[in-house]
Amino acid sequence: MTKPYRIFGAEMSPYSVKVRAYFRHKGIPHRWIVRNSATEAEYQQHAKIQIVPLVVTPDDVALQDSTPIVERVETEHPQPSIHPAEPTSAFVSALLEEFGDEWGNKWMFHYRWAREVDQLCSAGRLARAMMPNADEEQHAAMTAMVRERMVGRVWFVGSSAQNAPFIERSFQDALGRLDVHLADRPYLFGGRPAFADFGLWGQIYNAWTDPTPGALIEGRAHHVLAWVQRMFWPRAEGDFESWSSLEPTLMPLLQHQVGRLFMPWTLANAAAVTAGREDFSVVLDGHTWTQKPQKYHAKSLRALRDKYAAVADKGPLDPVLERAGCLAALRG
Numbered sequence: 348m349t350k351p352y353r354i355f356g357a358e359m360s361p362y363s364v365k366v367r368a369y370f371r372h373k374g375i376p377h378r379w380i381v382r383n384s385a386t387e388a389e390y391q392q393h394a395k396i397q398i399v400p401l402v403v404t405p406d407d408v409a410l411q412d413s414t415p416i417v418e419r420v421e422t423e424h425p426q427p428s429i430h431p432a433e434p435t436s437a438f439v440s441a442l443l444e445e446f447g448d449e450w451g452n453k454w455m456f457h458y459r460w461a462r463e464v465d466q467l468c469s470a471g472r473l474a475r476a477m478m479p480n481a482d483e484e485q486h487a488a489m490t491a492m493v494r495e496r497m498v499g500r501v502w503f504v505g506s507s508a509q510n511a512p513f514i515e516r517s518f519q520d521a522l523g524r525l526d527v528h529l530a531d532r533p534y535l536f537g538g539r540p541a542f543a544d545f546g547l548w549g550q551i552y553n554a555w556t557d558p559t560p561g562a563l564i565e566g567r568a569h570h571v572l573a574w575v576q577r578m579f580w581p582r583a584e585g586d587f588e589s590w591s592s593l594e595p596t597l598m599p600l601l602q603h604q605v606g607r608l609f610m611p612w613t614l615a616n617a618a619a620v621t622a623g624r625e626d627f628s629v630v631l632d633g634h635t636w637t638q639k640p641q642k643y644h645a646k647s648l649r650a651l652r653d654k655y656a657a658v659a660d661k662g663p664l665d666p667v668l669e670r671a672g673c674l675a676a677l678r679g
């Protein structure tokens with residue numbers, strides 16, 4: 348019998364649970380291994396960089412970085428596909444996957460560390476996950492350490508006093524639009540989960556576990572809440588829908604969040620990385636956003652542009668991307 352895949356991850360790591368949900372949906376045999384002191388030696392045997400998730404294949408190949416992990420495993424286990432057959436839907440799904448990973452992470456990370464109630468809850472849970480057998484005193488000390496370390500890192504995703512209300516408006520706007528879209532279907536592209544579901548879900552599920560954004564989801568977005576729970580172990584309930592039936596409620600999310608906010612942000616970020624700048628500012632929907640550039644995002648923008656370039660027939664796709672305000676940025 349072939350060995351199962353091993354996924355080293357953490358419940359509070361959005362990229363880890365994204366990959367786990369993918370393996371669960373595909374029915375690919377795997378073991379979920381929480382990265383903590385007990386599993387650290389095995390993790391270090393395989394990890395090239397110190398991040399989770401780390402996936403080790405049955406023949407002991409180590410994979411890191413959630414998007415390429417899913418893409419690679421998908422080529423080895425192509426059925427049932429997470430990519431809609433219609434090329435427009437397939438590309439929009441890849442675009443939303445990238446948006447979830449990169450912009451959705453700002454929502455999650457900001458809310459996790461902005462307010463005392465979320466800081467205490469998150470630091471306490473992280474400390475417990477790292478040292479499951481700690482006594483109360485050790486746990487309190489570890490909680491304080493984690494809290495100080497993480498609160499000191501929020502600037503990394505652009506969370507700041509200046510950007511905070513803007514990030515929170517973006518989250519709440521997206522929740523409202525997703526709730527309308529998910530009122531009529533179990534997953535973003537219809538009856539089965541697509542690439543986009545996994546990327547967005549990792550972030551929104553993690554936000555749901557924190558007090559402030561969790562209350563927003565539970566209070567205002569019942570269809571999103573049902574999707575958060577469905578995606579925990581996602582099962583196909585039907586087929587992908589046609590783009591024409593998805594567009595009426597998916598386009599507003601693309602326009603308001605992806606075209607207006609994420610695309611100009613990612614372009615400005617990539618330009619700042621290329622120019623080797625210490626920080627950059629960009630006007631997003633009338634708000635001046637300032638942060639230090641994030642190197643990884645320049646790389647993932649290049650990968651997204653490569654995916655756009657590889658779409659063979661752009662005839663139906665380009666007008667959709669134009670309406671969404673995303674086309675120019677993807678052409679590069």
Ligand SMILES: N[C@@H](CCC(=O)N[C@@H](CS)C(=O)NCC(=O)O)C(=O)O
Nearest residue numbers: 360361362397398399400412413414
């Ligand atoms: N682009 C990577 C991001 C992975 C990532 O940022 N992982 C975080 C946890 S969610 C991590 O391990 N960070 C290392 C650290 O905080 O020390 C992916 O998609 O897998």
